[in-house]
Amino acid sequence: MNSISKILAILSLPLLLNACGGGGGGSGGAAGYTVPSCTDSGTDYQTNEYYTIGSNSGQTSNQLSLVCASSAYARGATGDGIKIAVMDSGGPWDASGSLSNNEFNSTASDIVKPSNSDYVNSDSVPNDDNGHGSGVGCLIRCDKGDGDMHGIAYNSIVSWYKIINSAGTVSVNDATLASAFNAADSNDIINNSWGTGSVNGCSSEANCQSYIGTNTLAAMKTATGTNGKILVWAAGNSGLSNPSPQANAVVHSSELQGLSVTVVAINATNGDGSGAKDGKIWSSSNRCGTAADYCIAAPGADITYVGRENGQTFYIGSGTSMAAPLVSGGLAIIKQEFSSLTNAQVVSRLFTTALDTGEYSQSSIYGHGLMNLNAATAAVGDLRLLGGGNLLDDPNATYYNLANNSFSSSAAFSNALNLVLKDQTMEIYDSFDGANFKTDLSSFFTSGSYTSQNTIENHMLRLEPKTTKKVKNKNLYGSFTVETDGDYIESSMFQSAGDFLALGFNQSTNSFENAVDPLSNFFNDSNFGNNYLVNPYFNTGSGQDYFMSFNSNSAFGFDTFTNANGNDLGLAFNLNPLSSSNEGMKNAGDLQIVFGANYEQNKFLNSTSTGAFATGDLSNTNFTGVKYKKNLGDEFTFVGSGFAGYTYIDKAAGSYIDSSTPLLTSSFTLGLAKANFIKEDQRIGFFINQPQRVEDGNLNLRVPTSSDRDRTVTYSNLNVDLEPDARQINFDIVFNKTITESSNLSANLTHVQNGDHSNSSNSQNFFSLFYKKTF
Amino acid sequence: MQAEEIKSENLKCSSTTATPFFKKNGLFIVENSDFFKKLKFFNKSLSKEDFNLIYISKSQNSGGYTLEVEKIVKKKSKHLIYFKENKPPQGSANIMAITATYCFLKINNLDQVEVFIN
Numbered sequence: 001m002n003s004i005s006k007i008l009a010i011l012s013l014p015l016l017l018n019a020c021g022g023g024g025g026g027s028g029g030a031a032g033y034t035v036p037s038c039t040d041s042g043t044d045y046q047t048n049e050y051y052t053i054g055s056n057s058g059q060t061s062n063q064l065s066l067v068c069a070s071s072a073y074a075r076g077a078t079g080d081g082i083k084i085a086v087m088d089s090g091g092p093w094d095a096s097g098s099l100s101n102n103e104f105n106s107t108a109s110d111i112v113k114p115s116n117s118d119y120v121n122s123d124s125v126p127n128d129d130n131g132h133g134s135g136v137g138c139l140i141r142c143d144k145g146d147g148d149m150h151g152i153a154y155n156s157i158v159s160w161y162k163i164i165n166s167a168g169t170v171s172v173n174d175a176t177l178a179s180a181f182n183a184a185d186s187n188d189i190i191n192n193s194w195g196t197g198s199v200n201g202c203s204s205e206a207n208c209q210s211y212i213g214t215n216t217l218a219a220m221k222t223a224t225g226t227n228g229k230i231l232v233w234a235a236g237n238s239g240l241s242n243p244s245p246q247a248n249a250v251v252h253s254s255e256l257q258g259l260s261v262t263v264v265a266i267n268a269t270n271g272d273g274s275g276a277k278d279g280k281i282w283s284s285s286n287r288c289g290t291a292a293d294y295c296i297a298a299p300g301a302d303i304t305y306v307g308r309e310n311g312q313t314f315y316i317g318s319g320t321s322m323a324a325p326l327v328s329g330g331l332a333i334i335k336q337e338f339s340s341l342t343n344a345q346v347v348s349r350l351f352t353t354a355l356d357t358g359e360y361s362q363s364s365i366y367g368h369g370l371m372n373l374n375a376a377t378a379a380v381g382d383l384r385l386l387g388g389g390n391l392l393d394d395p396n397a398t399y400y401n402l403a404n405n406s407f408s409s410s411a412a413f414s415n416a417l418n419l420v421l422k423d424q425t426m427e428i429y430d431s432f433d434g435a436n437f438k439t440d441l442s443s444f445f446t447s448g449s450y451t452s453q454n455t456i457e458n459h460m461l462r463l464e465p466k467t468t469k470k471v472k473n474k475n476l477y478g479s480f481t482v483e484t485d486g487d488y489i490e491s492s493m494f495q496s497a498g499d500f501l502a503l504g505f506n507q508s509t510n511s512f513e514n515a516v517d518p519l520s521n522f523f524n525d526s527n528f529g530n531n532y533l534v535n536p537y538f539n540t541g542s543g544q545d546y547f548m549s550f551n552s553n554s555a556f557g558f559d560t561f562t563n564a565n566g567n568d569l570g571l572a573f574n575l576n577p578l579s580s581s582n583e584g585m586k587n588a589g590d591l592q593i594v595f596g597a598n599y600e601q602n603k604f605l606n607s608t609s610t611g612a613f614a615t616g617d618l619s620n621t622n623f624t625g626v627k628y629k630k631n632l633g634d635e636f637t638f639v640g641s642g643f644a645g646y647t648y649i650d651k652a653a654g655s656y657i658d659s660s661t662p663l664l665t666s667s668f669t670l671g672l673a674k675a676n677f678i679k680e681d682q683r684i685g686f687f688i689n690q691p692q693r694v695e696d697g698n699l700n701l702r703v704p705t706s707s708d709r710d711r712t713v714t715y716s717n718l719n720v721d722l723e724p725d726a727r728q729i730n731f732d733i734v735f736n737k738t739i740t741e742s743s744n745l746s747a748n749l750t751h752v753q754n755g756d757h758s759n760s761s762n763s764q765n766f767f768s769l770f771y772k773k774t775f
Numbered sequence: 776m777q778a779e780e781i782k783s784e785n786l787k788c789s790s791t792t793a794t795p796f797f798k799k800n801g802l803f804i805v806e807n808s809d810f811f812k813k814l815k816f817f818n819k820s821l822s823k824e825d826f827n828l829i830y831i832s833k834s835q836n837s838g839g840y841t842l843e844v845e846k847i848v849k850k851k852s853k854h855l856i857y858f859k860e861n862k863p864p865q866g867s868a869n870i871m872a873i874t875a876t877y878c879f880l881k882i883n884n885l886d887q888v889e890v891f892i893n
Contacts, residue, residue, distance in 0.1 A: 089870065132792055132838060132870045168790060168838015170868040196868050197837050211866065234871035237836040246868070284836055284873070302794070315793035319837075319872030 033359040035279040038372040042070030049150045061149070061304040061316075062269045063139075063326065066279065069152055071374035072333045079153025079332035084140055085184035086191050086325070088133030089168065090118065090126040091160030097125040101134060103142040103149075103306045110141065112159035119163050119172045119180045126162035133160055135305040135315065136193045139325040140332075142306055149304055149314065153329035156336075159187060163194075170194060174213030181219035188335060188343065189230045190223060191328040193321035195244035197236025201290055202245040205252040211245035217253070225255030228343050232328045234320035235264045235286040235295070241364075242289030250294045258344045261331070262291045265300020265323040266370065277302075281365050285320055288367035295367025296354055298323040298330070330371050337377045340392060340429070340436040340707035349376055349433060381432035385612040386704055388654025392434040392711040398654060402428060405611030407445045407657075412605055412665055413694040413722035414447035415758040420720045421445060426703040427713070436707045441718075444613060448606070450691050450728060451755035451764060459748060459768040503548050535559075536643055536667050536692045537598045537623045538570050540606055555579075559596070567603060572596030572623075589630030594643075597622045604649045605665065605692070615657055616650030621665075635675045642668040643692075649699065656703050663697030663722060666690070677735070687732040693757050694722045724757030743773040781847055785881035787826070788842050790874050791817075797875035800831040802890050814879070826879040830890060832860050834875045839863025842876035845893070853887040856880070860892060 040046070050070060051060040064070070072078075092101035093113060104111045118126040128134045137151075137158050144150035161180045165171035172180065184190045202208035209217045223229040233247035242248055243262045250260035265285040269277040281287065281297070288295030300323030304316055327350070335346045353376040354360070356369030385405050387398030409417050421442040428437050471482045480494050494503040539545060544564035551557035555577075561570035578591035597620060603609065604619035623645030630638045647663040673685035698721050705716040731751040738744055748768040755761035791797065796816045803810045805823050813829050814821050832842055845857040860876055863869050882888075 130790070130838065130870070132872060135792060135872075164838070164870060166789070167841045167863070168870040168872075168874060169863050193872070194838075194868050194870050196866060197871050199866070211868075237871055237873065244868075244871075315791075316795050317792040317872050318794055319792070319870075321792070321870055321872035324871070 033362070035359045036355055036357045037066070037279070038068040038071075038355050038370075038374050040065045040068040040070050041374060042072070042074030045070040045073040049144060049146075049148060060269070061302075063299040063303050063322075064152060066266070066268055066299045067152075067326065067330065067371045068374035069330075069333070072337065072377040075337060075377050077333045077337035077373075077377050079141070079156035079329055080336050081155070081157065082153065082189070082332035082335050083157045083159065083187040084153070084189045084191060084328050084332055085187035086133055086137045086140070086158055086160045086193075087163055087180060087184055088128075088136050088160065088191075088193060089130035089164035089166070090120075090128035090133045090162040091137055091158075092134045093125055093127045095125065095127050097127070100127075101138075101306060102146070103138055105143060105146075110155070110157045112157060114159050114161070114183065114186075117159070117161045117180075117183065119161065119176050120165050121162070126160045128160075128162075129166040130164060130168050132168060132193070132321065133162065133164065135317065136191065136321060136325045138306040139303065139322060140191070140329045149306065151329060152326050153332040156329065156332045159184070174215045177213060178215035178219035181216065181223055185219075185223045185227050185229055187229070189232060189328050189331050191232050191325050192246065193234045193319070193324045195234060195236055195246040197234070197244045197286065197320070198238045198240075199236075199245055200238075200240040200286075201242025201248040202252070205249070208245045208249040208252055212249060217249065220249070220260070221253060221255035224259035228259065230331055230343050230347060231256070231260045232324050232331065233260065233262050234324040235262050235288070235291075237265075237284045237319050237321075238286055239284050240286045240289075243286045243291050243295070247286075248289070248291050251290050257294065259347060260294060261327060261347060261350070262288060262295040262367065263300075263320055263324045263327045264288055264295060264297045264366065265318070265320045266297050266366075267301045268299035268303055279370075280359055282318065284318070285323075287365045289364060292363040292367045296327060296351060297360065297366040297370045298326040300324075300326075327371055330373055330376065333373055334376050338435040339709065340427075340434050340711060340713075342709050342711070345433045345435075349380065349435065352380060352432070353378075379430050379432075379437065380435070381430050383428045383437060384431055385428055386713060387612055388656070390713050390715075392429060392707065392713060399429070399431070400611035405444050405613055407609040407613040408607060409445060409448050410605045410607045410692070411448040411450045411756050412692040413607075413663070413697075413724060413757075414449065415724040415726070415756050416694070416722045417445065417699075417720055418442070418447055419725065420718065424703075424718060426705055427707060429707075434707075434711065441701075441703060447756075449756050451752055451761065454750070454752065454755075454764060454766060456768075459750075459766055460770055535572065535594060535623075535625060536665075537596075537621055537645055538572065540568060561598065567601035568598060570596060570598035589628060589638075592627040594625040594627070595623065602652075604647050605663065605694075609657065612654070612656045614652045614655050616652045616655075619648060619650040621645045621647040637673045637675075639671045639673070640669065642666070644695075647697075656701055658700045658702035658717070660699040661697050663699075664695045665692050666695050667692040679737075681738040683736045685732070685734045687730070687734070689730040689732065691728055691730070691757075693724060693727060697722050726754035726757050726759035726761075728755055728757045728761075729753045742775070743771070745772075746770040781844065781880065781882065785826070786844060786878065788844070788876065788878040790838065790840060790842070790876045792838075792870070792872040792874050794834070794873060797831050797834055797877070800833055800875060802888065803829040803831070804885070804888065821879075826881045827885055828856075828880040828882055828888065829877065830856070830858060830880070830892075831877040832858075832875055832892065834873050836873060837863065838870035838872065838874045839867055840874060840876050842878055844878060844880070847882065853889055854882055854885060855889045855891065856882075857891045858893065 092104045094100040113126050115124050141151040141154050141156045141158050144154040161184050163170050163172050163180050196211050235243035235247050247262040250256040265282040267278050267282050282301035300320050301318040303322035351368040353372050354369035355372045360366045360369035383402045384399040389397040424441040425438045426441045428439050473480045538561040540563045546562050548560045557574045559572045562568050572594050575593045578588040600619045601617055625643035627641040644666045649660040669689045671687035675683050677684040701718040702715045704713045707713045733749045735747040750766040752764040803813050805827050841861045843859050845859045848855040
């Protein structure tokens with residue numbers, strides 16, 4: 001039925017009709033629901049271009065902030081390299097094929113007009129004589145950085161396939177449209193802001209096909225089911241309870257399911273300040289309806305974009321046409337961010353992370369809810385490390401939760417390790433879908449440090465004169481000695497009759513360490529790299545080391561060693577070719593030659609590690625050392641010691657610590673002490689000491705650094721030369737004065753050069769003074 | 776009363792998805808305060824020498840609509856302009872944006888205008 005409207009205009013008194021607005025209808029979201037919003041956290045990316053429609057307008061548009069796109073940008077996800085096909089009325093070219101829109105100039109290679117892509121006019125220039133296709137493409141990837149608006153996936157690659165004529169109607173037949181789909185299939189995502197939107201869904205595959213076309217539906221199914229591409233469909237603008245047949249076909253065609261996305265439109269805030277602005281369903285948008293499981297919402301009403309004309313003319317438009325490209329761009333962002341995801345997983349992540357509370361919990365309207373690119377580019381499940389395998393979906397793959405992976409390195413090589421780990425990244429994976437996240441490799445490592453123990457407290461403890469209470473009990477089998485310092489046991493020892501067997505705690509069994517008079521009585525060894533005569537391979541620094549020594553007279557003996565955790569087992573042979581206690585050797589000094597081996601369970605050189613960085617059950621260090629002490633006259637004592645060892649790291653199955661060469665380590669101390677320094681009751685000592693350091697050796701870290709859509713993981717080798725770039729040397733002067741029987745004064749001056757074997761360390765100087773009076 | 780022909784360069788009919796353009800619709804002539812705003816919406820270089828009458832139809836829920844001038848009749852000092860808006864074919868697939876059709880016209884000796892839309 002034709003109706004005739006009559007409009008009368010007289011030049012001086014025009015009579016105008018007012019627009020009726022969006023048309024359509026249907027109810028919006030139900031009253032009583034709150035409208036939630038996502039957290040748009042990428043503040044550095046919230047530029048004028050992000051919000052505005054041009055420098056002249058000063059008006060803001062929230063189509064990007066409503067879906068929290070800036071959070072994704074801040075993570076580096078901009079759709080870079082992801083190919084999106086726009087099946088529409090053409091793109092930003094004039095009839096000669098020249099770009100005719102300033103908003104697409106920045107990267108011409110990303111603005112693609114494929115050969116023979118104008119299916120309306122059968123040529124290779126899909127010029128847009130309607131304007132819709134350019135606008136849709138603009139919403140995806142209008143340039144960023146030119147001062148006005150940018151698209152949601154501004155680094156994606158967009159190709160246009162012209163199937164719509166200047167009037168806005170799909171004007172190609174079924175077979176041609178199918179050909180266009182087949183051609184667009186070379187892209188990752190195919191955006192469709194068109195359809196039979198006035199039809200309220202479809203009831204079966206055959207019914208859907210009657211609207212879509214036999215060949216076209218087959219091509220759609222090939223794109224998804226066979227080739228795994230993503231189709232994005234605008235739901236339609238008739239305010240109906242179901243989407244258009246094209247967008248609803250996914251309900252009835254299993255080949256489309258999981259890869260066909262239906263998009264409904266919500267109200268945004270437009271550039272001229274009008275519009276509903278409430279974030280609810282746009283009144284004219286078709287609802288998700290029966291396609292709710294395959295449907296999502298995005299801003300679509302009062303959307304800002306650039307039209308086809310040159311000169312950056314900004315338009316404000318409404319339609320599910322505008323919502324669909326925002327979702328296509330969102331999918332590109334997710335796909336770029338996670339190279340390990342299949343397209344089906346990209347869609348699944350889009351749906352799972354949608355904002356689905358309050359207003360958006362109404363699935364018949366919003367499907368999965370409002371697209372949320374902050375959540376979509378963040379972890380959904382627990383982040384975890386893959387334990388050495390190459391296949392993310394291998395049912396036998398080992399995963400370690402993020403918190404259960406660590407490597408605590410010895411200061412003997414932590415400097416070298418830190419230098420190599422700097423700026424290195426590796427992949428970890430989301431337990432939800434195996435999405436790959438980058439993380440700093442160094443975040444799993446903590447560095448052992450000698451200098452960090454150079455605290456005031458430790459210096460004071462060191463200077464505190466020994467007030468050890470010694471309890472000694474002797475019986476038929478030997479003597480029992482317990483030395484205490486304050487409230488805890490400093491060391492204890494059982495010495496068998498005849499000195500054959502000694503059992504001890506904290507190296508107390510080794511008589512050599514106990515016999516460095518005049519030093520041992522007036523200061524304590526410390527753990528900050530100044531353990532002068534201690535075997536470094538038998539010292540965990542925990543303060544809970546246990547020894548059992550067997551001595552066969554003073555000529556030789558051997559020590560066994562373990563620690564409180566029981567993950568050390570050591571054996572050392574001690575040869576004493578020179579002993580001042582032997583008749584005739586008093587002037588030769590005391591010489592002890594040590595050689596032995598230490599076995600460490602799940603650690604090496606006291607470097608502990610867990611999870612994907614674990615080491616094997618039995619790392620082994622073979623070592624040798626020499627200790628020498630000689631009294632020079634009655635007042636001087638010279639001490640010296642040096643140790644070297646080779647450590648063989650035991651590889652654990654699947655560990656990122658993949659292989660290593662033997663690690664050669666060294667340490668040494670030289671010292672001279674004088675009793676009766678100036679006065680009879682004063683002593684002084686000077687020491688030069690190098691804490692344990694790796695001299696040679698490499699460790700190969702093999703960590704996952706990339707993963708592909710076929711769910712395979714690629715590892716990269718990081719060969720670490722563990723020799724630090726400098727050598728720490730400690731210079732120590734220690735002074736002690738006995739003032740009275742109950743009072744004592746100690747002083748210590750320490751200079752540390754190249755702390756922790758690093759040439760970037762500042763020299764450290766400490767001066768400590770300690771006075772103690774006992775009442 | 777006689778029918779008046781209009782040259783093709785004096786007539787431009789199209790459709791648009793730009794809602795600010797058709798937020799106010801209907802007939803616009805040079806003396807109307809919104810005329811130049813509408814005239815320059817798509818092309819800032821246009822002037823009243825190019826077109827002196829704009830007709831914008833009411834918005835539709837999809838694309839596929841076209842507007843054409845059926846005839847222009849001069850009746851004394853009044854121009855009677857007959858527009859015809861064509862709907863998209865039944866069951867056709869169209870762009871999913873709110874659209875409106877419009878025509879820019881240049882009519883010589885324009886005095887009074889009466890517009891009919893079918």
